[in-house]
Amino acid sequence: MQTGILQIQAKLKKIDCIIEIHDARIPFSGRNTRLRDIIKLRPHVLLLNKTDLTDFTTNYEKRNLVEAKLKQDGVDNVLFTSFHDMNYDSFLHSQILPLSRELIESRPRYHRDGAEDFNLLVVGVPNVGKSTFINTLRNNQMHRKGKATTVGAKAGVTKSVLNKIKISLNPAVYFIDTPGILPPKVSGLEVGMRLAACACVPDHIVGEVNIADYLLFWFNSRKNFSYVEYFGLKDPSDNILDVLFKIAIDNRMITRVRSIVTNEYVYRPDNIASAAMFIMAFRKGKLGSFVLDDDYSER
Ligand SMILES: Nc1nc2c(ncn2[C@@H]2O[C@H](COP(=O)(O)OP(=O)(O)O)[C@@H](O)[C@H]2O)c(=O)[nH]1
Numbered sequence: 694m695q696t697g698i699l700q701i702q703a704k705l706k707k708i709d710c711i712i713e714i715h716d717a718r719i720p721f722s723g724r725n726t727r728l729r730d731i732i733k734l735r736p737h738v739l740l741l742n743k744t745d746l747t748d749f750t751t752n753y754e755k756r757n758l759v760e761a762k763l764k765q766d767g768v769d770n771v772l773f774t775s776f777h778d779m780n781y782d783s784f785l786h787s788q789i790l791p792l793s794r795e796l797i798e799s800r801p802r803y804h805r806d807g808a809e810d811f812n813l814l815v816v817g818v819p820n821v822g823k824s825t826f827i828n829t830l831r832n833n834q835m836h837r838k839g840k841a842t843t844v845g846a847k848a849g850v851t852k853s854v855l856n857k858i859k860i861s862l863n864p865a866v867y868f869i870d871t872p873g874i875l876p877p878k879v880s881g882l883e884v885g886m887r888l889a890a891c892a893c894v895p896d897h898i899v900g901e902v903n904i905a906d907y908l909l910f911w912f913n914s915r916k917n918f919s920y921v922e923y924f925g926l927k928d929p930s931d932n933i934l935d936v937l938f939k940i941a942i943d944n945r946m947i948t949r950v951r952s953i954v955t956n957e958y959v960y961r962p963d964n965i966a967s968a969a970m971f972i973m974a975f976r977k978g979k980l981g982s983f984v985l986d987d988d989y990s991e992r
């Protein structure tokens with residue numbers, strides 16, 4: 694999993710600013726600390742994306758707290774985004790471009806002094822929206838008439854050429870068109886569970902039932918019982934197997950297993966399928982809008 698960092702380091706020579714994307718539901722959990730060493734060399738903007746799944750859109754106090762805490766950690770430039778509902782043109786021209794230009798011009802450009810173009814690299818852990826962002830940029834540019842679109846690699850010199858998407862003419866600003874994939878930093882069980890809940894690590898690694906169990910614990914400990922109504926339960930419960938059993942029965946999620954006692958097939962509620970349904974309800978925002986990292990002071 695180190696390859697992500699190594700690839701980014703290799704590209705870095707030609708990069709003027711790093712745009713890191715992370716899931717807004719976990720502003721602190723899972724961000725790669727090794728990136729910090731890299732960031733010190735380059736200007737850095739953090740996009741906290743998927744704000745549509747959080748209450749950052751309405752709770753400005755929460756935003757300010759998160760920004761202040763990130764600042765303490767050395768992250769000075771934070772933008773809140775939702776790639777699902779945003780005007781990319783206005784985002785680029787009124788936010789990303791002015792901010793990255795200001796950052797780039799305010800410090801020496803290692804290896805790149807004298808270069809007239811600006812290269813921006815998108816990095817982040819899996820599933821935070823890197824491809825969504827880059828693909829939209831690429832599509833937007835392709836549909837623009839009369840302008841050069843993506844700058845492809847030239848035959849034979851592929852190794853030294855970065856594929857770039859031009860987003861501004863004067864000065865020429867490019868996005869490198871493949872993102873840097875960072876391995877999530879799992880510094881403890883709780884962080885691992887939050888990353889898993891946000892799909893930054895594959896479900897089967899942590900296990901669907903474990904992820905659902907963590908979410909149930911998180912909801913109950915915040916006295917948030919939206920899952921009770923959503924899944925038509927009688928009462929809140931802190932027993933994940935009871936909850937999954939009910940969801941499985943209601944949704945006819947049944948699996949056939951061979952009994953070790955009788956060696957005959959028996960039908961059982963499918964806990965994994967109902968756990969997946971529970972997790973999906975959270976991920977799609979059906980249980981409400983949340984910031985899982987709500988214990989700032991402990992982090
Ligand atoms: N709700 C929501 N989902 C998003 C947003 N941006 C991206 N996604 C979804 O998150 C998933 C992962 O996105 P992707 O771009 O593949 O992430 P990558 O792994 O970082 O490249 C996809 O299902 C996207 O549709 C957003 O702002 N809000």
Ligand SMILES: [Mg+2]
Nearest residue numbers: 820823824825
């Ligand atoms: Mg991707």
